[in-house]
Amino acid sequence: MLKIEDLEVTYQSKNSFLALCGVSFILEKGHTCAIIGPSGCGKSTLLYVLAGLLEHTGGQVLISGETVRPKRRETALILQDYGLLPWKTALENTSLGLEIRGVSRQEKRALVEEAMKELGIWEFRDNYPAQLSGGQRQRVAIARSLTLKPDLFLMDEPFSSLDALTREGLQNTLLEFWQKRRSTMVLVTHNIEEAVFLGQRILIFSGSPGRILHVIENGEMGEQDYRNKQLFYQRCSRVREIIERGV
Amino acid sequence: MPLNKIKKTLIDYSIAVLILLVLWETASLWLNKTYLPGPYLSFLTFVHELGRNLGSHLLVSTGRVVISLVTALVPAVLLGMILGRVEKYDRIAAPLIYLTYPVPKIIFLPLVITLMGLGNLSKIFLIWIIVFFQILVTARDAARQVNKSMVDSVLSLGAGEMQIYRHVIFPSCLPKILTALRISLGTAIAVLFFSETVANLGGYGGIGYYVMEAWARLEWNVMFAGIIAMGVMGFVLYIFLDWLEKKICPWEFL
Numbered sequence: 001m002l003k004i005e006d007l008e009v010t011y012q013s014k015n016s017f018l019a020l021c022g023v024s025f026i027l028e029k030g031h032t033c034a035i036i037g038p039s040g041c042g043k044s045t046l047l048y049v050l051a052g053l054l055e056h057t058g059g060q061v062l063i064s065g066e067t068v069r070p071k072r073r074e075t076a077l078i079l080q081d082y083g084l085l086p087w088k089t090a091l092e093n094t095s096l097g098l099e100i101r102g103v104s105r106q107e108k109r110a111l112v113e114e115a116m117k118e119l120g121i122w123e124f125r126d127n128y129p130a131q132l133s134g135g136q137r138q139r140v141a142i143a144r145s146l147t148l149k150p151d152l153f154l155m156d157e158p159f160s161s162l163d164a165l166t167r168e169g170l171q172n173t174l175l176e177f178w179q180k181r182r183s184t185m186v187l188v189t190h191n192i193e194e195a196v197f198l199g200q201r202i203l204i205f206s207g208s209p210g211r212i213l214h215v216i217e218n219g220e221m222g223e224q225d226y227r228n229k230q231l232f233y234q235r236c237s238r239v240r241e242i243i244e245r246g247v
Numbered sequence: 248m249p250l251n252k253i254k255k256t257l258i259d260y261s262i263a264v265l266i267l268l269v270l271w272e273t274a275s276l277w278l279n280k281t282y283l284p285g286p287y288l289s290f291l292t293f294v295h296e297l298g299r300n301l302g303s304h305l306l307v308s309t310g311r312v313v314i315s316l317v318t319a320l321v322p323a324v325l326l327g328m329i330l331g332r333v334e335k336y337d338r339i340a341a342p343l344i345y346l347t348y349p350v351p352k353i354i355f356l357p358l359v360i361t362l363m364g365l366g367n368l369s370k371i372f373l374i375w376i377i378v379f380f381q382i383l384v385t386a387r388d389a390a391r392q393v394n395k396s397m398v399d400s401v402l403s404l405g406a407g408e409m410q411i412y413r414h415v416i417f418p419s420c421l422p423k424i425l426t427a428l429r430i431s432l433g434t435a436i437a438v439l440f441f442s443e444t445v446a447n448l449g450g451y452g453g454i455g456y457y458v459m460e461a462w463a464r465l466e467w468n469v470m471f472a473g474i475i476a477m478g479v480m481g482f483v484l485y486i487f488l489d490w491l492e493k494k495i496c497p498w499e500f501l
Contacts, residue, residue, distance in 0.1 A: 048399075052403075053402060071405045073405060079399070081396065085401070097405070128501055
């Protein structure tokens, strides 16, 4: 699904700045991958490249065998904040992707209702984002990407501004979705438990320039009650150890 | 608005009107001169004159203000949003705007009258140019401040440039544009008054002309009827813009 080879990104501003260098990895279709690392390690940059919003300056990025390009219809991007438009109600925000794609009114209505009901936010459809809690807002953002039936989910710290319980609730929701649909998922996070809970593979990045420090296979992810298992804690400590050592 | 809130607002405004009327009456009684008639006589004349020719003057003036505001608003908003979003255009336009914006446009009155004559066109154009610049600068600055992640998130949904303007830039600038419009309304009316007193063709020259004529005839209560008419016009337009903002920007008033 994703094939990244020797990716390099340089920001061309006043003084050019190397954000990513020599990043290579493969993500098979239907698998998930969590990217974790210190702030400024270029993990968001990587996601922007995958979303086609930022051009890479070196290497190769293939999605389903094709070179990455802007506006790939089957890619969904979920950001930490600002993903929702304050002047649109939850319903209008959820419909936005379909509206931009010019889907007919009836089909739009049906898809939006289905996605919003699935995420338990249908009753808040007439609320503006300012009238929703942080968790509800991210549910709207997820519902919006679901309406587009994506095969690749890109998430940039989607739950980092939420309180611990809401965050766990949304992580569970996301896991259920993935188990049901098996979309390919790339999750950027700075939360170790989140990375271990949602990533079948965990890429640990190091900063300036960003590169992959370590790869941890986490095939047990998604098992019943994984969050409370001994193995889960072991994986978390291992990730923490590698990040702290930084080599 | 719920009914009891309307009631409360009405009471608040009634108190404010009462305070102003009491101040006016006191000043008038204290001065005791013909050139400052009391509110009772002034309002009586206002109602009476409205039925004669003040109504037509009021319509003329209101028409001039409304036409200038609307025709300035549309191009200023479009141009401002583009300048705020596309840096290379702004680099060309910014020095021009910075040099011309602080120049008080009323200074061009003689030139504008010479070019456009004493009729409607010169007055509308003077207001137009003032409002245009004010809205242009506001819309541009507002478009610059639009959050980049918000644009990215809509881009990632597959939006084209037009859809970015429609769904992100325009609604994001709208409240600031309406605020700027309300502020420039005051300037617009002041400029209108001035240009109507300086340049006119007689007939229905507008409130400015009406007030100056009454002054020349020393008909003080008629002059005050004109002042009231101008005040009412400003107030109604102001309230309308206020209402419009609540109507089309509901997310700002949650």
